[in-house]
Amino acid sequence: MNTPRARAMLFMGRRSHQSHAPHKHSPPAVANDLVISTVDENSGIAMLTMNRPPANSLSLEMNEALCYSLKTVEANPKIQSVILSSTNPKIFSAGLDITELVAPDNDRLPRFWNSLQQVYIDLYGSRLATVAAIQGHAPAAGCFLAMSCDYRVMSEGDTNNDIKKKHVPTIGLNETQLGIAAPPWMGQLLVRTIGFRQAELALALGTLFPPEQALSIGLVDDIVPHQQVESGDHKLVDLLPSQIKDQAQNSLLQKAYTQAQIYAKIPPQARVASKMVTREEHIFRMIAKRDEDTQHFCGFVTQKAVQKNLTAYVEALKNKSAKK
Amino acid sequence: MNTPRARAMLFMGRRSHQSHAPHKHSPPAVANDLVISTVDENSGIAMLTMNRPPANSLSLEMNEALCYSLKTVEANPKIQSVILSSTNPKIFSAGLDITELVAPDNDRLPRFWNSLQQVYIDLYGSRLATVAAIQGHAPAAGCFLAMSCDYRVMSEGDTNNDIKKKHVPTIGLNETQLGIAAPPWMGQLLVRTIGFRQAELALALGTLFPPEQALSIGLVDDIVPHQQVESGDHKLVDLLPSQIKDQAQNSLLQKAYTQAQIYAKIPPQARVASKMVTREEHIFRMIAKRDEDTQHFCGFVTQKAVQKNLTAYVEALKNKSAKK
Amino acid sequence: MNTPRARAMLFMGRRSHQSHAPHKHSPPAVANDLVISTVDENSGIAMLTMNRPPANSLSLEMNEALCYSLKTVEANPKIQSVILSSTNPKIFSAGLDITELVAPDNDRLPRFWNSLQQVYIDLYGSRLATVAAIQGHAPAAGCFLAMSCDYRVMSEGDTNNDIKKKHVPTIGLNETQLGIAAPPWMGQLLVRTIGFRQAELALALGTLFPPEQALSIGLVDDIVPHQQVESGDHKLVDLLPSQIKDQAQNSLLQKAYTQAQIYAKIPPQARVASKMVTREEHIFRMIAKRDEDTQHFCGFVTQKAVQKNLTAYVEALKNKSAKK
Numbered sequence: 001m002n003t004p005r006a007r008a009m010l011f012m013g014r015r016s017h018q019s020h021a022p023h024k025h026s027p028p029a030v031a032n033d034l035v036i037s038t039v040d041e042n043s044g045i046a047m048l049t050m051n052r053p054p055a056n057s058l059s060l061e062m063n064e065a066l067c068y069s070l071k072t073v074e075a076n077p078k079i080q081s082v083i084l085s086s087t088n089p090k091i092f093s094a095g096l097d098i099t100e101l102v103a104p105d106n107d108r109l110p111r112f113w114n115s116l117q118q119v120y121i122d123l124y125g126s127r128l129a130t131v132a133a134i135q136g137h138a139p140a141a142g143c144f145l146a147m148s149c150d151y152r153v154m155s156e157g158d159t160n161n162d163i164k165k166k167h168v169p170t171i172g173l174n175e176t177q178l179g180i181a182a183p184p185w186m187g188q189l190l191v192r193t194i195g196f197r198q199a200e201l202a203l204a205l206g207t208l209f210p211p212e213q214a215l216s217i218g219l220v221d222d223i224v225p226h227q228q229v230e231s232g233d234h235k236l237v238d239l240l241p242s243q244i245k246d247q248a249q250n251s252l253l254q255k256a257y258t259q260a261q262i263y264a265k266i267p268p269q270a271r272v273a274s275k276m277v278t279r280e281e282h283i284f285r286m287i288a289k290r291d292e293d294t295q296h297f298c299g300f301v302t303q304k305a306v307q308k309n310l311t312a313y314v315e316a317l318k319n320k321s322a323k324k
Numbered sequence: 325m326n327t328p329r330a331r332a333m334l335f336m337g338r339r340s341h342q343s344h345a346p347h348k349h350s351p352p353a354v355a356n357d358l359v360i361s362t363v364d365e366n367s368g369i370a371m372l373t374m375n376r377p378p379a380n381s382l383s384l385e386m387n388e389a390l391c392y393s394l395k396t397v398e399a400n401p402k403i404q405s406v407i408l409s410s411t412n413p414k415i416f417s418a419g420l421d422i423t424e425l426v427a428p429d430n431d432r433l434p435r436f437w438n439s440l441q442q443v444y445i446d447l448y449g450s451r452l453a454t455v456a457a458i459q460g461h462a463p464a465a466g467c468f469l470a471m472s473c474d475y476r477v478m479s480e481g482d483t484n485n486d487i488k489k490k491h492v493p494t495i496g497l498n499e500t501q502l503g504i505a506a507p508p509w510m511g512q513l514l515v516r517t518i519g520f521r522q523a524e525l526a527l528a529l530g531t532l533f534p535p536e537q538a539l540s541i542g543l544v545d546d547i548v549p550h551q552q553v554e555s556g557d558h559k560l561v562d563l564l565p566s567q568i569k570d571q572a573q574n575s576l577l578q579k580a581y582t583q584a585q586i587y588a589k590i591p592p593q594a595r596v597a598s599k600m601v602t603r604e605e606h607i608f609r610m611i612a613k614r615d616e617d618t619q620h621f622c623g624f625v626t627q628k629a630v631q632k633n634l635t636a637y638v639e640a641l642k643n644k645s646a647k648k
Numbered sequence: 649m650n651t652p653r654a655r656a657m658l659f660m661g662r663r664s665h666q667s668h669a670p671h672k673h674s675p676p677a678v679a680n681d682l683v684i685s686t687v688d689e690n691s692g693i694a695m696l697t698m699n700r701p702p703a704n705s706l707s708l709e710m711n712e713a714l715c716y717s718l719k720t721v722e723a724n725p726k727i728q729s730v731i732l733s734s735t736n737p738k739i740f741s742a743g744l745d746i747t748e749l750v751a752p753d754n755d756r757l758p759r760f761w762n763s764l765q766q767v768y769i770d771l772y773g774s775r776l777a778t779v780a781a782i783q784g785h786a787p788a789a790g791c792f793l794a795m796s797c798d799y800r801v802m803s804e805g806d807t808n809n810d811i812k813k814k815h816v817p818t819i820g821l822n823e824t825q826l827g828i829a830a831p832p833w834m835g836q837l838l839v840r841t842i843g844f845r846q847a848e849l850a851l852a853l854g855t856l857f858p859p860e861q862a863l864s865i866g867l868v869d870d871i872v873p874h875q876q877v878e879s880g881d882h883k884l885v886d887l888l889p890s891q892i893k894d895q896a897q898n899s900l901l902q903k904a905y906t907q908a909q910i911y912a913k914i915p916p917q918a919r920v921a922s923k924m925v926t927r928e929e930h931i932f933r934m935i936a937k938r939d940e941d942t943q944h945f946c947g948f949v950t951q952k953a954v955q956k957n958l959t960a961y962v963e964a965l966k967n968k969s970a971k972k
Binding site: 175176177178179180181182183184187188191195196197198199200201203204205206300305306309 | 453474475516517518519542545586587590591593594595597598599601602603
């Protein structure tokens with residue numbers, strides 16, 4: 001079986017500041033990369049580290065950088081698995097960059113939405129085994145990124161600290177809380193991940209799940225305590241640029257790496273074919289409705305009531321950050 | 325996103341004896357209402373109380389009364405959530421009125437079936453958040469009514485009494501036990517609610533689940549002990565006509581009310597859009613097959629073998645009730 | 649409701665050495681039967697015992713024998729339930745006969761695949777209630793056979809013995825481990841049985857589940873300790889030919905028989921109609937894609953890389969068996 005025809009329809013968009021061999025880069029170059037690639041041909045495992053401060057929110061450029069760096073790794077025949085992680089120890093990805101939605105540009109808005117659809121098509125249908133290492137919060141489209149992978153490992157967060165420093169990450173499609181709704185293909189991805197009933201409930205209420213709950217409903221596949229452990233049989237963390245390495249929670253990355261290794265041992269042709277058994281029809285379904293979906297989204301988001309909700313939300317965020 | 329196009333196809337049928345402000349009615353008038361509406365604009369929550377003694381079974385007129393009273397509440401822009409309950413402390417709804425099926429009238433039978441389909445379309449696709457307060461048994465189409473809501477709270481029943489007075493409600497699509505089968509759209513609603521495998525098993529065997537089991541397979545979302553508690557922060561129960569109020573199990577209604585409040589706080593536009601993400605295609609699918617479904621049902625139920633099963637069942641019910 | 653139209657398309661294939669009343673046969677005749685039928689009209693329950701040593705692997709002839717013996721039992725109006733079991737105490741079925749796949753004959757390969765598709769259509773859509781008594785391993789298409797039934801009971805295996813004699817059966821679609829992938833209709837049957845997320849994970853990794861895990865994810869419905877118990881209220885085991893009877897693990901068969909009785913008590917017309925509510929569309933979907941599926945399979949399996957994997961696997965099996 002071939003990898004999905006969807007991939008022939010690849011929309012590359014603009015090039016990001018993509019790093020092919022980040023550990024050889026000087027620090028400033030690394031800091032400019034929206035997505036940092038680390039490739040370990042020996043193990044057949046690569047890592048894509050999201051690096052768009054402060055919150056890895058998904059702008060048009062960030063979506064394009066994700067697709068571009070994924071394609072670059074896929075083009076390397078020695079790589080079978082990829083880990084998706086974050087440089088931010090407390091945030092995996094905060095979801096859509098809300099500034100793309102507030103008072104949007106008529107030309108840019110559909111291009112932005114298209115780039116998000118492309119992330120779904122490319123990541124959900126990747127020939128690579130994809131493992132999300134969820135070190136921090138993954139609300140809304142951050143949860144979508146994780147759900148588009150083959151496997152999800154989540155940190156339990158740092159609960160040993162005093163209350164002020166305590167950090168428990170959460171994950172979920174919480175769009176309704178912001179007055180918007182996840183698009184059908186994203187909502188249906190939640191249905192496939194946690195089942196119809198739990199998904200319907202979580203979608204309506206915009207529920208964000210802490211790690212243990214996320215595990216119990218199947219939104220993540222594994223959780224790991226927050227701690228720095230001796231690195232195991234892998235050297236992937238050692239390959240990371242030093243600024244990232246210092247922040248990495250290596251118990252999480254090690255678990256993600258172990259799972260990536262398990263996938264890498266399956267004959268790739270069979271692994272990809274089995275992935276297509278469950279995913280192909282959903283990718284084709286989205287492609288068939290892609291334009292309709294874009295029109296619907298643009299129409300929805302530009303409604304006055306929705307703009308009002310979003311503007312209020314952005315103001316609240318600004319005030320919150322000004323107080324800090 | 326608009327509420328589903330399905331709603332434009334609303335089939336109103338005959339008016340029931342519908343009560344707009346039941347608590348102002350004199351007792352006899354209330355007793356004649358098939359469905360009693362209680363509206364609390366302050367909280368944005370309404371209640372529809374099924375009131376067709378002895379068992380809230382679904383006749384043509386009862387189905388029409390349900391649709392009519394739901395539409396009336398939906399037309400009030402101040403209302404966001406509705407609770408579906410029963411005046412009978414031991415029965416939510418016994419399902420289809422079996423007298424509609426035995427030796428049926430050729431003209432009335434398809435109209436009856438159409439009215440049941442309409443309850444599904446209207447209730448499952450309602451713009452309101454819908455909470456079922458299941459105080460007693462909910463077999464067959466009684467279970468269907470509950471599954472068409474957004475959330476299900478069930479009473480654990482009265483288990484403290486001696487054996488004779490003990491009452492443990494059950495819920496499930498038990499049609500095969502009566503020699504008939506739930507229609508595809510009803511069976512598939514069970515699949516969505518509890519998952520394919522559990523649904524297939526329960527459909528084949530016609531299983532009725534007591535509250536704890538119903539909770540563990542996800543057929544209900546919450547269960548509450550049977551007791552009269554001090555009413556909480558809501559006044560809904562106080563609005564009920566006194567005859568109903570005296571029979572109401574207010575621990576159940578309070579829980580249903582709390583959930584209705586949670587839904588009422590979600591921005592309505594987003595809540596409805598998220599509901600349509602999972603439900604729209606299923607409502608459209610039923611509408612597309614509506615006539616075929618009616619023909620199939622009428623053909624099935626008028627078969628000699630099926631009529632024989634149903635007649636035997638009605639006789640057994642009569643004998644049982646005569647003995648009491 | 650009629651049994652599915654699918655059944656009108658029945659493909660009988662060649663007759664197997666089918667036994668109509670096996671307990672009257674002399675031992676050599678029984679030994680030649682690929683599938684042994686035992687019929688108990690009193691209880692309405694039959695048993696089909698797979699008998700293709702050493703591992704009940706599915707060759708073209710075995711598939712045809714399964715369809716033929718199922719059809720013969722279905723033609724008996726006194727029978728409502730059928731148990732599918734194995735003469736091998738340690739193997740339910742090892743899946744596809746791999747010799748059908750290695751250096752295949754161009755004419756026979758598509759006929760072989762067609763016969764497997766027919767087993768799915770006939771068994772998954774049977775008018776009979778079907779109970780799998782899984783006494784030993786059920787990998788790959790062995791798992792598929794079990795999933796095509798209405799109910800699955802699995803033996804916990806013989807864990808009391810010393811390590812050498814210990815036997816814990818496993819079940820699962822482990823195709824990717826062999827470098828091939830289960831066909832879409834088989835993968836989607838796993839999705840329906842254990843849910844999307846668990847199925848996707850198990851398909852990619854080719855996971856084989858021991859009994860307790862299989863129960864906890866819903867891949868089987870019940871597990872029974874390995875022991876010889878006094879036979880209960882049934883006489884089915886007593887009807888078995890003595891060679892089979894001596895090997896049968898009757899605690900398992902008794903449990904399967906009890907479940908078969910439960911199904912046999914449901915009015916058959918309603919039971920079949922309820923089965924079609926969930927299965928009909930999936931059977932039709934497979935029939936519509938049948939030729940495409942055959943072409944795809946033949947193209948996939950004759951690829952050089954796949955042939956290489958399969959040849960290596962067969963060599964490994966030979967060496968393993970030579971060492972014993």
